[in-house]
Amino acid sequence: MSLPSFMSMYQQLIAAPSISSMDESLSMSNKGVIDLLANWCKELGFECEITELSGPKGRFNLLAKRGKGDGGLMLAGHTDTVPFDDSRWSVDPFKLNESDNKLYGLGSIDMKGFFAFILQAISELDESKQSQPILILATADEETTMAGAQQVCKHSNLKPARCIIGEPTDMTPVFTHKGHMSTAIRVVGRSGHSSDPERGLNAIEVMHQVTSRLLVLKQELKNKYSVEHFVIPYPTLNLGHIHGGDNANRICGCCEMHIDMRPLPGLSVQELQAMLLNIAADINNQYPDAVSVIDMHEPIPAFTGSTDSALVKLAEKVSGERAVAVNYCTEAPFIQQLGCETIVMGPGSINQAHQPDEFLAMEKIKPSQKIISEMIRASCFHS
Known part of the structure; x- marks a missing residue:
């Protein structure tokens, strides 16, 4: 097996339902998404660790690593999606649909699509020039309890230097956000x-x-x-x-x-x-x-970052955008507990998150891919 094309990865991720909800009757296992990602990561030479969460059965985290030792860059995201109202979707939410220069699908930007971006970027970089570890973290239940991230932050042997959480920010770096x-x-x-x-x-x-x-x-x-x-x-x-x-x-x-x-x-x-x-x-x-x-759920603290961190400055330089603060929340305050510089930055607009007919604007694919590739190269590769 070789790594599928970018569009094929995107399509397969969308086609694997992984809804999480406080209503257990709507919740699904994310194992299908985790297995896809693990197989693709192995194709790129990553060692993979799949861990089932405590609590409801069928929820899994994936931690994949290529390279030895501590440090390097972790690329993190969640594999679950919110539930959907079928009557408000004009397309099948589990089938990647290309129309009007947009890619429609549940999770297209929040946030399964991010994994297709990072795997494609890594596949195009020269592995022989990798000088720092690359880690890929895929979590469960972000849309409900953030149990996946909360379990990861207790991982005593996980010590990346940097982490990018690929929530949809239109590739604008986010250095701080409120809690919930x-x-x-x-x-x-x-x-x-x-x-x-x-x-x-x-x-x-x-x-x-x-x-x-x-x-x-x-x-x-x-x-x-x-x-x-x-x-x-x-x-x-x-x-x-x-x-x-x-x-x-x-x-x-x-x-x-x-x-x-x-x-x-x-x-x-x-x-x-x-x-x-x-x-x-x-x-x-x-x-x-x-x-x-x-x-009603485990409270999520605010994410406190600094505009002076090396990762924020790199992200501003590569993206051409100043880092911002946002009102929504992510897994960042938990991931940050690992001791790594952390930002939130990913493809797609937050305005599409949790909306019917969620989509990624296709004209954003190449520029987003370029930024992601440069962030990985600058953090983990020598020239």
Whole structure:
């Protein structure tokens, strides 16, 4: 077997479903994608290690390495995709479709396609001139728990000097981003007949107090914290979902709200969690054990990078773009724990991520390929 063409790799990656979702009925194994990548990596002389994650069965990471020792460059990405709404797609999401100078498919830019780019780039470089290790990391469940990246960052023998995470940034280097927290705030009251309010505790009324305090916290976060690199320079708090009660003539016995928070670099997940717990504690002084605060997934910390790092400066030089800060989050804060300089930079536009008819603009293929090749050459090859 020889390495397939760029378009063939792209097509095979898209054709291997690997959806991850908090709804387990929608989730799939990513083993098909991992096996494809492992076979192609072996064709290029990489040693491959496939590891099954703890937790739900069928989730795998791939770590491939060519070259000895520590250091070098790791090229990282996730193999899973978000679920899709079939009624909103005009093409088969699992069949690479070329139309209007675009490549359509689920994962075309978020982010299975990145692996086709890096494998093609490596295949075109002279292996005899490789002077530093090249590593390829393919993870599971980025779109849900980031369990794959969280497992990798505990790898004691993994010590690359640099890492590029190929999320879609239109090849603009990203040196920092916000984190992400999804939190459920649950109020448990006492139900009863609405004709006698004193015999119950209305969870909706207690949630009104919670909501008032959350809106105060939202404003305090906006006033107190700011990082100028971000278009939205403050931490955000969004009241995203609420449900409670079952009938107009019953005292509501339970009410639950789901909120989204985006911590800035320098503001830890633990600090934000403490702020929420303080709100709950204040109200629980009046209504004992009525309010609980529950993480809906493992919180993702902010990614804190520097524009002064050698990798950022190289990426700016090669891409011709200044490094930026973004509001969405990636696996970078976990990968960074390996001690490597880390950036996020990959082909495709983030505007297409998680959208129906996700696509890669074909005119971006050659310039993106050139940048990726140059980043690998500059990090791992002698001239």
